[in-house]
Amino acid sequence: MAPDRILFYQPLRTEDGSPTLVHPVFGEAYSSRHGAWMQANELYLKLTRTHQHPAPRVLEIGFGLGVNFRATLENCVQRGVPLEYLSYEFLPVSREVLASVEVPLSPHARRVWEEVLTNWPAYPQTFLALQGTWGRLGIHFEDVMTAQFPPRWASAVYLDPFSPQVNPEPWQFPVLERLLAALQPGGYLATYSVAGQVRRNLEAAGFRVEKVPGVGKKAWTRAKRP
Template identity: 50%
Template sequence: MTNPEPSGPDAAAVLVTPDGSRTALNARFGEAYGSRHGAAAQARHVFLEGTGTHAHPAPRVLEVGFGVGVNARATLAGAAARGVPLAYHAFEFDPAPRALLREVARGGEGAEHPAWLALLEAWPEGGGGHGELEVTAGGAVLRVTFADVLTASLPDGWATALYLDGFSPSRNPEVWTPAFTARLARALAVGGVLGTYSAAGHVRRSLAAAGLRVERRPGAPGKRECLRAVREA
């Protein structure tokens, strides 16, 4: 099902997925920002549960590809439900319009979290933008850096979890290369876990070459497998 009302330079339509959550189509890459088979289900299964963020006492999350904020909202909601502090830092090269973020979030989990509402207020109205936004509310620090993550400075040894949620390797190959995944591995704290929806062979090999212990997991709806990769001591 689609709702054609929202529009922007890269968004053709909001997509309502089978679990009732929403994502949107990105016209530049010709793909949806999240799973068409269940955007919220993918956020929970691949990213929160896949990285152990759903049970961590004080998660520090680094996200590659903020998109329309589905993973961020799910993580905010999970931390709030458990009453634990959250530090969340996402990178986004091409921010979607504020109206699109608001429409995708409507009625969804985390949509009323104070950090999400504060981020929407500060978000560039028509998308685009540069620099970064940071808000602190509801026990969470939520930061979005508007930059090309391929050349941006990443925190060293900081993240307890890393959400690798770029567009698919066939459409956006640069974020899946051995050189970049090696940089991501260094951003993980010891014991930190990278989660991604892709289970492609070259992605597994890139993560393993970066020194991570790679594990296959059952995929979210619509995918047979996904990956988790652990930075060991």
């Protein structure tokens, strides 16, 4: 969709061997340098307990390279449970860039991902919707600052913008307050940031916030809608 080219993005091999890219303007990697695939699975999928949910509904901030989507899809097709995945992305990469980042997938999940690539918009579009026996994917190509989230819809929220230093808007109270309203009671939000201001904003929005051990010295944040 965006007029971007793979050569604008710096490729990075993360510590678990999976690839990511460094964004040319934000100057940050799309996923953790400790492991892109690891982060998608351990932080987003498992910390929100999506890996055990019988019919997960995930709301994601920042579709990026679709790594979190693919990790969640893989888990759901392995378990034979339907997935509903709703993501928001205001700067979508081109199909060429998206296709350049490969992660290990079973044949079933790979077929779904190929369908995403085939249907990935070549020109600006506001919404992408796909569905199959595996479930449904919806991507709103819009800014989360103005997006309307469905109330009490999500079993999990993956809060995955770039860092609060370079990409402060999605971490602010008005967005977090709307994310709380989009979660089902008892649902979890997970994010890689443990910045004090982010945690205070989450608490002010009404979440019950905990700092949990991540990888190495890195900690992660999990927040629950009471």
